[in-house]
Amino acid sequence: MTRTVVVLGAGPAGLPVAHCLLRRTAKQHPDLRIILVSPHDAFYWKFASVRFVLPGQMGEDKYMFPLADYFASYSSKTFELVIGAAETLDPERNAVGVRVGEELREIEYHTLVVATGSRARDGMPWKEVGTTAQTRAALIKLQTAIRDARSIVVAGAGVTGVEFAGELGSAYAKAGLKDVTLVGTEALPLETRTKDDVRKVTKHELEKLGVKYIGGAKVTTGAKDDKKGKTVVTLTRSDGSTETLTADLVVPTFGVVPNTAFAPEVMRDGPLGYMKQDANLRAPGYENGERIFKSSCPLLS
Structure with a gap:
């Protein structure tokens, strides 16, 4: 009997999980079939997004890699790549509904790996924005706005904001080409858990x-x-006072939203909606195989 493992998400967690299952686990279990579900058809190297959102910095071939190319060596008997977004999950029936074009396809599974990750707020291309086409459009929009702006405000001084502001500074502000302002909630940039030095x-x-x-x-x-x-921006200080800034472009770099809307509310934790999980990364109450992976291959060992 064929046992099906469905992996939702082809990002830095889901992609290596699928490869490890195919390269290692499938050799020991010939009845195993892997279905990888992804709303985008290209792997997006999001870790470099703070650089390639600047126009002319990197070609698309350096940060978007077609998924099909990386799975071409696997047999269709053991692997299927489904380009679509998960919309529903029925853990009682071991079935997930995936939107593929106009069709809602139901896929049954024995084990489900949830590796859908998160997205940046306000549709910013720090992470994938829906499909590959939507991500590309968001990226081009931001690149164009950066190119045309003379003054830029970066809202949020976490890691993304700091790195992005640094890229803007190196490319433009240092040479006096653009005014760049970074706004953060703390007296110093980066999170408070980072050493003050x-x-x-x-x-x-x-x-x-x-x-x-x-x-x-x-x-x-x-x-x-x-x-x-x-854009006229209002800044609110910690003491409640306010001031305004005027800029050609305001770029938010704070906050992420988990991609878990497809899951039943009972499987999600609190208002943010992250998946509930135990110490073994399993979904509590569903011992038939659902696992939430936050890392790659070692979790399968």
């Missing part, structure tokens, strides 16, 4: 690149000035 050096290095840092503030509103075509 590191955060101080980070702020200093950003300033050397021509980036202005505004700490202890949060971007609370942003409205377009139709007359000038600029």
Whole structure:
């Protein structure tokens, strides 16, 4: 009897899980069949997104890699790549509904691996934005906006915001081509769990690149000035006071949303909606095989 493992998501977790199952587990279990489900048909190297969102920095062939090419060596008897987005999950029936074009395809499984990851807020291309075509469109839109802007405000001074501001500084601000401002909620950039010495050096290095840092503030509103075509940004300080900035472009770099809307509410945890899991990365109450993987091959050993 064929045993089907469905892997939802072909990102940094789902992709190596599928490969490991095919290369290692399938050799020992010839009845195993792997179905990899992904809404995008190309692997997106999101870790470099803070650089390639700048126009002209990197070609698409350096950060988008067709998924089909990486699975061409596997037999269709043991592997299937489904380009579609998971919309429903019925753990009682061991079935997941996947939107493939106009069709909702139901796929039954013995084991389900949830590796759908998360997406950036406001449709920013720090991570995948829906399909590959939608991600590409979001990327081109941001690249064009960066190219045309003379002043840029980066909202959020976490790792993404700091790296992005640094790239902008290196490419533009240091040479006086664009004004770049980084806004963070803390007095120093990066999270408070980072050593203060590191955060101080980070702020200093950003300033050397021509980036202005505004700490202890949060971007609370942003409205377009139709007359000038600029965005008026309101900053709210920790003491409640406010001030405004005017910029050609405001880029949010904070917050992610888990891609778990397909799962029943009982399987999701709290208002953020992350998947519930135990110490073994299993979905509590569903011992028939659902597993939530956050890493790659070692989890299968």
